[in-house]
Amino acid sequence: MNVPFVDIVRNLAPYREQLKQAACEVIDGAHFIGGPDVKAFEREMAAWLxxxxxxxxxxxxxxxxxxLRGLGIGPGDEVITTVHTAIPTSEAITLTGAQVVFCDIEAEPGCYNIDVGAIExxxxxxxxAIIPVHLYGHPFQLDPVLEIARKHKLYVVEDCAQAQGAKYRDRYVGTYGDVAVFSFFPSKNLGGFGDGGAVIAKDPAVLKKIxxxxxxxxxxxxxxxLEGINSxxxxxxxxxxxxxLPGLSAWNEARHAAAERYxxxxxxxxxxxxxxxAEGCFHIYHVFVVVTEERDRFAEYLLAQGVQTGVHYPRALNLQPAYAHLHQGRGTFPRAEYACEHMLSLPMFPTITEAEIDxxxxxVRHFFE
Ligand SMILES: Cc1ncc(COP(=O)(O)O)c(C=O)c1O
Structure with missing residues (x-):
């Protein structure tokens, strides 16, 4: 059997005709920037969240x-984030002229979010500001982060790129911090048809500036x-x-059920x-990550059996050439560095079948036996 890492075409199959219709209406309307669809999507996503x-x-x-610019962050400022994330999180900080300050990840096996104990x-x-990431679709420890932010009068920007629909206690992530940012990159839980994203903010004046x-x-x-950008x-x-969008909750439930079966x-x-x-959280498994000492041999073995895998991410950001100027070499963030060298993401998408998971x-069992 061949099991793909993700199968976007299969996920979208039930929506194919509606999607074609929606695209054709935009072509016929010749209104390509802004307009009623953008406003309607903003309203619908707001209602959803x-x-x-x-x-x-x-x-x-x-x-x-x-x-970050909307919060007034720029040159001379520092922003704390996790060293184990996709580079856009830290890139956005540097682009404002502020300084990136990295933290290592949690100690508990199976947890990969920012180590709250390292922030202060x-x-x-x-x-x-602090920008923790709800990595892989699992909420970071929001309460302690919000507490630290309150104590030190810092903004909390939730990076929800991988976590639209993840829950912390009874609410969606993104609704706790000062600002939250979502991504519609095609492989995300709500994946679009190219690039896309959304921002929410607690203070309407801040969102207006954003x-x-x-x-x-x-x-x-x-x-x-002011000078901004085209986004x-x-x-x-x-x-x-x-x-x-109306099918996102069902997709997230399907990912969760697939993860439970795994x-x-x-x-x-x-x-x-x-x-x-974690207790009180709803993980939406943007990716399903396992860790083993024998990662590379494990990945090769699975591929030989027809199972595609991925690595999220192969290198902690401190070890990327882009951050060589920070002089935070190997050993600075041992947990993230270890995770990057030993983690493997197994196939995960909402329409993966039970037979494929089995x-x-x-x-996997054959390999470890
Ligand atoms: C954690 C995280 N933050 C930010 C981004 C940036 O998202 P986009 O591709 O929509 O710019 C991504 C996407 O890879 C991500 O995974």
Whole structure:
């Protein structure tokens, strides 16, 4: 059997005709930037999240940048984030002119979010914000992060790029911090048809400023309050995302059920660490990550059996050439570095079948036996 790592075509099959129709309507309407579909998508996503307002943006990277600028962050400031994330999180900080300050990840096996215990030691008089990431779709420890932020008067920007629909206690992640940013990159839980993203904020005035930054700093045509960027969600993306947004909760439930099946079938294998879902959290398994000492041989074995896997991510950010200037070499963030060298993501998507999961689990057991 061949099991793909993800199968976007299979996920979208039930929506195919509606998607074609939505795309054709945009083509026929010839309204490609802004317009009613973007406004409608913003309203529908706001209702979905249970918030007042959503600002659709061109992607989460520029959304994070706009969010930080909207909070007034720039040169001379420092922003704390996790060293184990996709580079856009830290890239957005640097793009504002602020300094990235990395933290290692949690100690508990199966948990890969920011180590909350490491944050306070990194706070200086220049620190303005913390951007923890709900990595892989699992909520970071929001309560302690919010507590630290309150104590030190810092903003919390939730990077929800991988976590639209994940829950912390009774609410969706993104609704706790000062600002939150979502991504519609095609492989994300709500994946679009190209780049896309969205931003929400607790304070409507902050969201207004973020909206301005994301649209050339303009308040109306040819009126620019500041220099911003071009970060707008394309009309065609909005129209097509409107088709699939109503199915997102079911997709997230399906991912969760797939993960539960994996966990049940893979339990008790010595040397294989499975992902943890913390008490009071709803993990939406953007990816299903396991850790083993023999990662590379394990990945090769699975591929030979027809099972595609991925690595998220092969290198902690401190070891990327882009951050060589920080002089935080090997050993600076041992947990993240270890995770990057030993983790493997197994096939995970909402329409993966039980037979496919069972086949993957059989191959995993064969490898460890
Ligand atoms: C954690 C995280 N933050 C931010 C981003 C940036 O998202 P986008 O591709 O929409 O710019 C990604 C996407 O890879 C991500 O995984």
């Amino acid at each position: 249970g918030v007042e307002e959503v600002c659709a943006v061109g992607c989460a990277t520029s959304g994070l940048f706009s969010a 030691a990194k706070i200086t008089s220049r620190t303005k 909206r301005m930054v994301a649209n050339h700093g303009r308040t109306k045509k040819y009126q620019h309050e 707008r969600l394309d009309t065609i993306q909005a129209a097509m995302l409107r088709v699939i 966990k049940q079938k893979l339990a008790g294998i010595p040397g294989l660490i499975l992902p943890v879902e 086949y993957v689990c059989e191959q």
